[in-house]
Amino acid sequence: MILPASYLSLPVKFRREVRPEVYPSPRIAIYNDALSMELGVDLRDSSTLSGGIIQASTTPLALGYAGHQFGNYTVLGDGRAVLLGEIESPDGRRWDIQLKGSGRTPFSRRGDGRATLGPMLREYIISEAFAALGIPTTRCLAVLTTGESVFRLTKEPGAILVRVAASHLRIGTFEYATDEEVGALADFTIKRHYATLLTHADKYYQFLEHVVARQATLVAQWMSIGFIHGVMNTDNVALSGETIDFGPCAFMNTYDPATVYSSIDTQGRYAFGNQPSIMHWNLARFAETLLPLLADSTENAVKKAEEALQIFPVAFNAELERSMAEKLGGGISHLEELYRWMHETRADYTNTLADLSTCEPLSSDERFRAWHSKWKDSVSQEIRNHQAIPRNRLVEEAIAAAVNNNDYSQVHQLVSVLRRPFERPPEQYRDAPDIPHYRTFCGT
Numbered sequence: 220m221i222l223p224a225s226y227l228s229l230p231v232k233f234r235r236e237v238r239p240e241v242y243p244s245p246r247i248a249i250y251n252d253a254l255s256m257e258l259g260v261d262l263r264d265s266s267t268l269s270g271g272i273i274q275a276s277t278t279p280l281a282l283g284y285a286g287h288q289f290g291n292y293t294v295l296g297d298g299r300a301v302l303l304g305e306i307e308s309p310d311g312r313r314w315d316i317q318l319k320g321s322g323r324t325p326f327s328r329r330g331d332g333r334a335t336l337g338p339m340l341r342e343y344i345i346s347e348a349f350a351a352l353g354i355p356t357t358r359c360l361a362v363l364t365t366g367e368s369v370f371r372l373t374k375e376p377g378a379i380l381v382r383v384a385a386s387h388l389r390i391g392t393f394e395y396a397t398d399e400e401v402g403a404l405a406d407f408t409i410k411r412h413y414a415t416l417l418t419h420a421d422k423y424y425q426f427l428e429h430v431v432a433r434q435a436t437l438v439a440q441w442m443s444i445g446f447i448h449g450v451m452n453t454d455n456v457a458l459s460g461e462t463i464d465f466g467p468c469a470f471m472n473t474y475d476p477a478t479v480y481s482s483i484d485t486q487g488r489y490a491f492g493n494q495p496s497i498m499h500w501n502l503a504r505f506a507e508t509l510l511p512l513l514a515d516s517t518e519n520a521v522k523k524a525e526e527a528l529q530i531f532p533v534a535f536n537a538e539l540e541r542s543m544a545e546k547l548g549g550g551i552s553h554l555e556e557l558y559r560w561m562h563e564t565r566a567d568y569t570n571t572l573a574d575l576s577t578c579e580p581l582s583s584d585e586r587f588r589a590w591h592s593k594w595k596d597s598v599s600q601e602i603r604n605h606q607a608i609p610r611n612r613l614v615e616e617a618i619a620a621a622v623n624n625n626d627y628s629q630v631h632q633l634v635s636v637l638r639r640p641f642e643r644p645p646e647q648y649r650d651a652p653d654i655p656h657y658r659t660f661c662g663t
């Protein structure tokens with residue numbers, strides 16, 4: 220049962236009532252049984268999941284937001300997504316149910332409101348990997364084909380992704396609010412995600428600190444697994460602390476902080492190694508929106524915002540050290556040297572770390588062997604490393620089989636491996652070489 224969206228209590232500016240497009244022949248291509256069970260819902264019905272049938276008690280909404288895209292402020296909003304409503308999981312938590320690819324909305328600008336199958340399958344695969352790794356993420360309850368063709372670089376099958384998220388509140392939602400509106404939006408967000416702060420005397424400052432800490436932790440987790448988000452615009456930063464909008468994202472193979480896969484990131488703004496400083500920059504944009512709430516004078520508000528932003532490096536380093544200590548069995552004093560070796564020899568990031576679990580140096584490289592024996596002496600705790608990531612080649616092959624041949628077996632096999640990331644997968648899931656000059660696309 221889908222409940223009315225709590226966004227209905229926000230000013231109209233932040234939400235427009237829309238009807239999802241009724242597609243000719245929506246079909247469920249993937250239904251995420253595991254997630255469905257976790258959430259305690261059964262929505263396995265193509266009319267409901269495609270938005271063709273709307274429950275009378277709910278009001279589908281397109282949400283308004285803005286954002287800094289590659290550094291420039293733009294008014295955006297859900298141009299191809301519709302929030303159906305919310306569901307409540309057995310633990311009492313509320314989740315947004317959103318359809319992506321559900322047709323044009325008042326925020327579509329020149330876009331067609333459509334999504335294509337390939338990028339939606341990609342979001343499904345990668346978000347499942349994240350969930351299994353224990354990294355906060357939005358999830359996909361289902362992927363549907365619409366029966367329509369959508370023109371992108373070529374003609375592609377149209378699709379809908381049914382996204383489940385703690386919420387769709389973004390830094391960009393706050394950037395869309397005026398100084399008069401931001402208090403109501405902050406109260407709404409605090410209630411939804413930081414409810415314990417509601418009665419705090421300095422709740423807005425606390426809210427800012429918590430958002431900063433959560434995002435610092437999240438980006439540290441990305442860094443620890445070699446994930447490149449690819450489009451860290453402020454509209455793609457969720458205030459819940461979940462990873463959201465898996466457009467041109469990809470996992471780094473050979474270790475290099477300058478790695479960029481996204482075809483539109485020509486300047487490398489969102490390169491792997493830039494992600495922490497970009498997130499810090501994004502959070503500064505968020506802090507600016509809260510200035511009217513932080514103090515009586517702008518001067519004092521700016522001071523408080525700066526104070527909260529200083530938490531970023533502290534929280535980031537704490538989480539990165541924690542997660543790398545887990546991977547190295549405590550001995551992170553030799554980590555910088557390992558990074559250097561991986562960079563210079565173009566070693567595979569994931570496999571280099573995964574192989575530490577075997578405790579034997581698996582490379583014949585002299586420098587690595589010397590490093591390994593020093594490191595081994597420093598091990599003081601259990602070594603825990605994930606062994607499987609969605610490798611670019613495998614993701615692309617699985618998507619191509621589904622899109623071109625209607626064969627989903629590779630998608631299912633890949634996801635079943637990714638759901639057990641701490642087990643050593645069959646060799647082909649470890650050794651699949653990166654695609655030369657690999658480029659990813661937003662799929663918009």
Ligand code: AMP
Nearest residue numbers: 295296297298299327330331332333663
């Ligand atoms: P993204 O880069 O996917 O985060 O999207 C940025 C903005 O473009 C958001 O406001 C989207 O709703 C909008 N957008 C992306 N693709 C489309 C499309 N095909 N039609 C309409 N709006 C779109």
Ligand code: MG
Nearest residue numbers: 454455463464
């Ligand atoms: Mg987005």
